[in-house]
Amino acid sequence: MTSIGIVGAGVAGLHLGLHLRQQDLDVTIYTNRTAEQVADGRIMNSVAHMSATIDIEHELGIGEWPGTDAEYSYHYHYNGWGDDRRFKGVFEKPARIIDYRIYLPRLMAEFEARGGRLEIRDLSVAEIEALTEQHDLVVVSTGKGEIGALFPRREGKSPYTSPQRKLAVGFWKGVAERDPRGVEISVAPPAGELLVLPMWSFSGKVNALLFESVPGGPQEVLTDRRYEEDPEAYRALTLEMLKEFHPTVYERIDESAFELQNGAKDILQGAVTPVLREDYVLLPNGRYLLALGDVHMTVDPVQAQGANSATYSAKVVADVIREDHVFDERFMRKVARRRAERLEASTDWVNIIIQNPPAEQIPLLFTEMVHNQELANRFTENFNYPIRQIDLLGSPERVAAAIAATTGE
Amino acid sequence: MTSIGIVGAGVAGLHLGLHLRQQDLDVTIYTNRTAEQVADGRIMNSVAHMSATIDIEHELGIGEWPGTDAEYSYHYHYNGWGDDRRFKGVFEKPARIIDYRIYLPRLMAEFEARGGRLEIRDLSVAEIEALTEQHDLVVVSTGKGEIGALFPRREGKSPYTSPQRKLAVGFWKGVAERDPRGVEISVAPPAGELLVLPMWSFSGKVNALLFESVPGGPQEVLTDRRYEEDPEAYRALTLEMLKEFHPTVYERIDESAFELQNGAKDILQGAVTPVLREDYVLLPNGRYLLALGDVHMTVDPVQAQGANSATYSAKVVADVIREDHVFDERFMRKVARRRAERLEASTDWVNIIIQNPPAEQIPLLFTEMVHNQELANRFTENFNYPIRQIDLLGSPERVAAAIAATTGE
Numbered sequence: 001m002t003s004i005g006i007v008g009a010g011v012a013g014l015h016l017g018l019h020l021r022q023q024d025l026d027v028t029i030y031t032n033r034t035a036e037q038v039a040d041g042r043i044m045n046s047v048a049h050m051s052a053t054i055d056i057e058h059e060l061g062i063g064e065w066p067g068t069d070a071e072y073s074y075h076y077h078y079n080g081w082g083d084d085r086r087f088k089g090v091f092e093k094p095a096r097i098i099d100y101r102i103y104l105p106r107l108m109a110e111f112e113a114r115g116g117r118l119e120i121r122d123l124s125v126a127e128i129e130a131l132t133e134q135h136d137l138v139v140v141s142t143g144k145g146e147i148g149a150l151f152p153r154r155e156g157k158s159p160y161t162s163p164q165r166k167l168a169v170g171f172w173k174g175v176a177e178r179d180p181r182g183v184e185i186s187v188a189p190p191a192g193e194l195l196v197l198p199m200w201s202f203s204g205k206v207n208a209l210l211f212e213s214v215p216g217g218p219q220e221v222l223t224d225r226r227y228e229e230d231p232e233a234y235r236a237l238t239l240e241m242l243k244e245f246h247p248t249v250y251e252r253i254d255e256s257a258f259e260l261q262n263g264a265k266d267i268l269q270g271a272v273t274p275v276l277r278e279d280y281v282l283l284p285n286g287r288y289l290l291a292l293g294d295v296h297m298t299v300d301p302v303q304a305q306g307a308n309s310a311t312y313s314a315k316v317v318a319d320v321i322r323e324d325h326v327f328d329e330r331f332m333r334k335v336a337r338r339r340a341e342r343l344e345a346s347t348d349w350v351n352i353i354i355q356n357p358p359a360e361q362i363p364l365l366f367t368e369m370v371h372n373q374e375l376a377n378r379f380t381e382n383f384n385y386p387i388r389q390i391d392l393l394g395s396p397e398r399v400a401a402a403i404a405a406t407t408g409e
Numbered sequence: 410m411t412s413i414g415i416v417g418a419g420v421a422g423l424h425l426g427l428h429l430r431q432q433d434l435d436v437t438i439y440t441n442r443t444a445e446q447v448a449d450g451r452i453m454n455s456v457a458h459m460s461a462t463i464d465i466e467h468e469l470g471i472g473e474w475p476g477t478d479a480e481y482s483y484h485y486h487y488n489g490w491g492d493d494r495r496f497k498g499v500f501e502k503p504a505r506i507i508d509y510r511i512y513l514p515r516l517m518a519e520f521e522a523r524g525g526r527l528e529i530r531d532l533s534v535a536e537i538e539a540l541t542e543q544h545d546l547v548v549v550s551t552g553k554g555e556i557g558a559l560f561p562r563r564e565g566k567s568p569y570t571s572p573q574r575k576l577a578v579g580f581w582k583g584v585a586e587r588d589p590r591g592v593e594i595s596v597a598p599p600a601g602e603l604l605v606l607p608m609w610s611f612s613g614k615v616n617a618l619l620f621e622s623v624p625g626g627p628q629e630v631l632t633d634r635r636y637e638e639d640p641e642a643y644r645a646l647t648l649e650m651l652k653e654f655h656p657t658v659y660e661r662i663d664e665s666a667f668e669l670q671n672g673a674k675d676i677l678q679g680a681v682t683p684v685l686r687e688d689y690v691l692l693p694n695g696r697y698l699l700a701l702g703d704v705h706m707t708v709d710p711v712q713a714q715g716a717n718s719a720t721y722s723a724k725v726v727a728d729v730i731r732e733d734h735v736f737d738e739r740f741m742r743k744v745a746r747r748r749a750e751r752l753e754a755s756t757d758w759v760n761i762i763i764q765n766p767p768a769e770q771i772p773l774l775f776t777e778m779v780h781n782q783e784l785a786n787r788f789t790e791n792f793n794y795p796i797r798q799i800d801l802l803g804s805p806e807r808v809a810a811a812i813a814a815t816t817g818e
Contacts, residue, residue, distance in 0.1 A: 324800050326810045334796075337750050341743070387743075391733050401735045 001026045002325050005135035007128055008142025009033070009118070010044075011100070012293025012310035014107040016139060018060045019318030021114040028117040028135070031142075035105035042265050044100045046169050046197050046208030047307040048183065051093035052384040056311050062110060070096040070200035074182025075380045078248040079366050080189060086248065087370045088182065089380025095183075097199035097208070099171070125150065132287035137327045139317065141292040141310075151277035151291045157344060163271035164354040165192055165212040165300055166223035170238070170267040171199070174257030175207040175249070187366060188245040189358065191219040193302055196249050206261045209249075211241070212302045214356060215271075219245060227267045234267075235259065272298050274354070276347050279336035288332050292317060297343055300354050304383060305346040313339050345386035352393065361399040365392075368399075374406045410435045411734050414544035416537055417551025418442070418527070420509070421702025421719035423516040425548060427469045428727030430523040437526040437544070440551075444514035451674050453509045455578050455606050455617030456716040457592065460502035461793040465720050471519060479505040479609035483591025484789045487657040488775050489598060495657065496779045497591065498789025504592075506608035506617070508580070534559065541696035546736045548726065550701040550719075560686035560700045566753060572680035573763040574601060574621040574709050575632035579647070579676040580608070583666030584616040584658070596775060597654040598767065600628040602711055605658050615670045618658075620650070621711045623765055624680075628654060636676045643676075644668065681707050683763070685756050688745035697741050701726060706752055709763050713792060714755040722748050754795035761802065770808040774801075777808075783815045 002025050006013045009031035020027045033041070049057070057063040071094035079085045112118055123131075125146050131138045140147065177198055178184065184196040197208040213219035219241055227234045239258065242250040260266040275298050280290045293310040316339040324331055352359045369376040375392075382389035392402050411434050415422045418440035429436045442450070458466070466472040480503040488494045521527055532540075534555050540547045549556065586607055587593065593605040606617040622628035628650055636643045648667065651659040669675040684707050689699045702719040725748040733740055761768045778785040784801075791798035801811050 323797065325814070326800070326807050328804070328806065330800070330803055330807075334750070337746075341746055388732065391735070391739070394739055395737070397737065398735050398739075405734070 002137075003135045004028070004321070005030065005131045005138040007123060007131070007138065007140045007147075008293065008295075009104065009108060010142055010293055010310070011104065011107075011307050012314050013139070013141035014104065014111060015056070015060065015311050015314035016141065016292060016317055017111045017116050018062065018107065018114070019314060020321065021111065021116050022060070023318070023322055025321070028119055029111065030119050030121060030123055030131075032120065032122045034120055035108040038108070039101050039105045041101065043169065043171060043268050045268075045301060045306070046097065046171070046195075046199060046210050047100075047301065048095045048097045048197060048304045048383075049311075050095045050304070050308050050384045051091065053308045053311045054093075054096065056315055062107060065096075065098060065200075068096075068098055068102075068200040069205060070098050070198075072096070072181040072183060072198055074178065074180055075383075076178055076182050076184040076248070077366070077369065077376070078184065078186040078246070079370065080187055080245065081363070082367060082370070084370045087373075087376050089369070089376040089378075091383075092381055095383070097197050099199060099201035102201070128289070129283050129285070132283060132285060132289065136325065137290065137321070138287075139290045139292050140295055141314075143295050148277070148295050150281050150289060151279075151295065152281075154276045154278060157276040157347060158274065159351055160274050163215065163273050163300075164356055165302065166215055166220045166271045167210070167212060167301065168222040168267070168269045169208055169210040170227075171201055171206045171208050171261045173203070173206055173259055173261055174254045175209070176252040176254065177205070177207075178252075184249060186246040186249055188219075189363075190214055191217045191241075191245045194242070194246045194249060195302065201261055203261050209238070210301065212300070212354075223269045223271065227269065228264050231260075231264070272300060274299055274347065274351055276344070279339075280332040282329070288327060288329070290317065290332060290335060297347055299347055299350045303350045303353055305350050305386065308383075309343055309346045309386070312342055342386055345390040348394065349386055349389045361393060361396040364396070365399045368403050372403070372406055375402060378402075411546075412544045413437075413730070414439065414540045414547040416532060416540070416547065416549045416556075417702065417704075418513065418517060419551055419702055419719070420513065420516075420716050421723050422548070422550035423513065423520060424465070424469065424720050424723035425550065425701060425726055426520045426525050427471065427516065427523070428723060429730065430520065430525050431469070432727070432731055434730070437528055438520065439528050439530060439532055439540075441529065441531045443529055444517040447517070448510050448514045450510065452578065452580060452677050454677075454710065454715070455506065455580070455604075455608060455619050456509075456710065457504045457506045457606060457713045457792075458720075459504045459713070459717050459793045460500065462717045462720045463502075463505065465724055471516060474505075474507060474609075477505075477507055477511075477609040478614060479507050479607075481505070481590040481592060481607055483587065483589055485587055485591050485593040485657075486775070486778065486785070487593065487595040487655070488779065489596055489654065490772070491776060491779070493779045496782075496785050498778070498785040498787075500792075501790055504792070506606055508608060508610035511610070537698065538692055538694070541692060541694060541698065545734065546699065546730070547696075548699045548701050549704055552704050557686070557704050559690050559698060560688075560704065561690075563685045563687060566685040566756060567683065568760055569683050572624065572682050572709075573765055574711065575624055575629045575680045576619070576621060576710065577631040577676070577678045578617055578619040579636075580610055580615045580617050580670045582612070582615055582668055582670055583663045584618070585661040585663065586614070586616075587661075593658060595655040595658055597628075598772075599623055600626045600650075600654045603651070603655045603658060604711065610670055612670050618647070619710065621709070621763075632678050632680065636678070637673050640669075640673070681709060683708050683756065683760055685753070688748075689741035691738070697736060697738070699726065699741060699744060706756055708756055708759045712759045712762055714759050714795065717792075718752055718755045718795070721751055751795055754799040757803065758795055758798045770802060770805040773805070774808045777812050781812070781815055784811060787811075
């Protein structure tokens with residue numbers, strides 16, 4: 001039987017594992033944390049699964065999440081400029097956000113219950129290379145540093161050499177929900193953005209506050225100041241930033257209830273350098289490693305494209321495996337080519353959004369959407385469809401054409 | 410309203426025109442022949458439409474051909490070597506062949522009946538370039554010589570600089586049908602191949618005999634000898650070649666009835682140099698021309714991939730137009746990328762088949778199929794699916810893997 005090894009038990013690796021068990025293949029996922037350790041650990045992200053991803057979850061039999069209440073259909077926007085600053089866009093089908101400390105352990109359990117093998121161990125680069133002798137195909141879906149560096153940067157699609165935003169996300173109580181429920185996107189140049197994400201976690205409904213701070217700007221202190229050093233000061237600083245830059249969020253805070261759901265584990269600070277890496281690498285032993293998920297493409301989280309791209313990519317890999325069990329360069333090139341259009345669209349879109357100073361068409365588009373409901377809805381729905389999104393906003397001419405087409409001008 | 414100009418009223422241009430009328434766009438097709446002239450003219454090809462193409466025809470409302478009897482589900486093979494030489498493969502859904510002198514005029518009439526504009530005129534390169542000022546997008550779907558040369562050859566995907574087969578096709582009466590009906594593929598190295606194609610033409614059921622002759626080999630005389638110079642001698646020569654190289658076809662000939670359906674108009678002699686050209690070209694005025702059909706990709710007819718690729722390509726172009734009316738380089742690159750995998754698979758497959766001397770895996774595969782029904786059926790069905798076909802036969806290792814997988818060895 002064809003044997004596949006997957007390095008990494010994040011959303012990409014687990015989705016791929018579940019797809020391949022549907023094909024009755026022999027699948028082993030290698031990870032360095034047990035499901036219990038994941039559930040007990042620090043938050044990993046606050047990523048929304050768009051309906052296009054939820055459709056894939058239904059195909060995999062992991063589409064139902066009984067007992068959770070995590071769906072929403074709106075994006076509320078606030079532009080930090082102009083007279084009219086507020087608008088909202090609506091999704092055709094709801095998105096949802098579930099704490100990955102709940103999501104991933106369930107997928108790990110499902111994978112094992114369906115006959116997948118989970119091996120808990122750390123793997124060095126040499127050990128990963130050795131796995132290619134044990135399995136017909138090895139897919140690497142995790143790994144920074146040395147492991148990530150196996151896959152060369154695609155310079156033409158990796159415009160940045162440093163993070164364009166500093167990140168700080170926490171799961172907070174005491175933030176009133178929007179009615180109807182939705183994500184809020186508050187854009188406050190030159191400080192950066194704030195995303196308020198209604199989600200389901202251990203205590204039920206909480207809100208993730210994801211601060212996307214321009215380096216050197218007034219908001220980056222939320223990433224630089226360590227929460228653990230003085231939790232109360234960090235909380236006060238957070239309120240101060242909300243009040244100064246994000247008034248439509250601040251007005252929803254009940255200060256008496258404003259606290260992290262579960263203390264220090266509920267906050268994550270850091271930054272990512274966006275990069276798109278080569279899809280595969282040929283090893284000295286003549287075998288290939290295939291890249292999937294973050295190790296292949298790292299995007300800033302501001303447009304929720306990391307997990308949604310990774311699950312798409314896992315499905316493409318599974319589709320190509322279904323067609324073809326000859327893991328030669330042709331196989332690798334098929335995977336690369338088939339996922340390229342959508343993944344490049346995601347990374348281009350996010351990289352335009354985070355550009356400093358802003359790409360000229362972005363403030364134009366955001367200003368227009370305040371009074372152009374059709375465009376606001378399209379921009380929102382396109383979180384499912386990165387190709388359409390880059391069609392919409394890939395150049396000043398394209399934004400102008402979209403405005404002209406929707407206004408008849 | 411978005412206005413599209415299409416140069417050429419072959420299958421590619423007409424399919425695209427019909428797709429775009431379904432989108433209610435303003436479409437003009439430019440061609441140098443009226444429907445009557447096409448119907449009255451020389452045969453153009455003998456191409457089979459695979460079921461994947463017929464599915465597209467149904468989408469376009471041109472899937473029904475009342476009064477014709479042109480469908481078949483079998484490929485009968487004869488290898489000119491070995492002890493066991495015969496095998497057959499079966500399609501999941503039937504293919505069909507209709508004389509393009511019937512097919513194209515009906516599509517031209519449908520296009521006009523649905524509001525498309527047909528302009529009968531010759532166009533120079535300068536006039537085609539000028540059309541880009543009149544239309545939002547101009548697609549070039551026909552044109553040899555100067556017009557074709559607008560689109561540079563893709564050297565990496567165009568391995569030949571001269572024809573690998575000389576071609577001679579005639580529509581003959583007096584060839585008994587196979588029961589159940591099917592195409593016969595007689596492979597006789599080093600002479601070349603013969604395809605016997607049951608089809609529908611003006612007189613009803615006829616058979617196209619398509620001789621694919623290796624240049625310098627004993628069969629090329631059927632291309633070099635001009636039919637018009639001595640029809641009776643040409644007929645005798647055809648019988649001689651059948652008897653010598655293609656015994657399973659010769660045994661089906663009723664010599665007393667063996668004649669062209671309609672004289673000299675029913676024979677076509679020539680040769681094509683396979684080429685894959687760039688998808689688009691930027692003109693000095695800043696506008697683009699998009700290539701479609703033969704002008705984009707020319708393949709030897711031996712595997713019936715010309716028209717089936719062209720109709721696929723037309724559908725891709727129509728799909729991208731449905732998504733996006735901004736005809737910038739991004740648009741052109743989207744078209745290029747989206748059709749590349751399948752078109753490159755077609756062209757690679759056909760170019761492997763016609764290689765001289767034969768690529769090592771091809772006689773191996775054909776010998777194996779004599780007693781491997783699963784592979785014979787797969788090879789046959791894959792006439793619909795070029796990507797799967799090149800997966801099957803793209804390298805000696807891939808043929809070996811397919812044999813091993815089907816025989817359990």
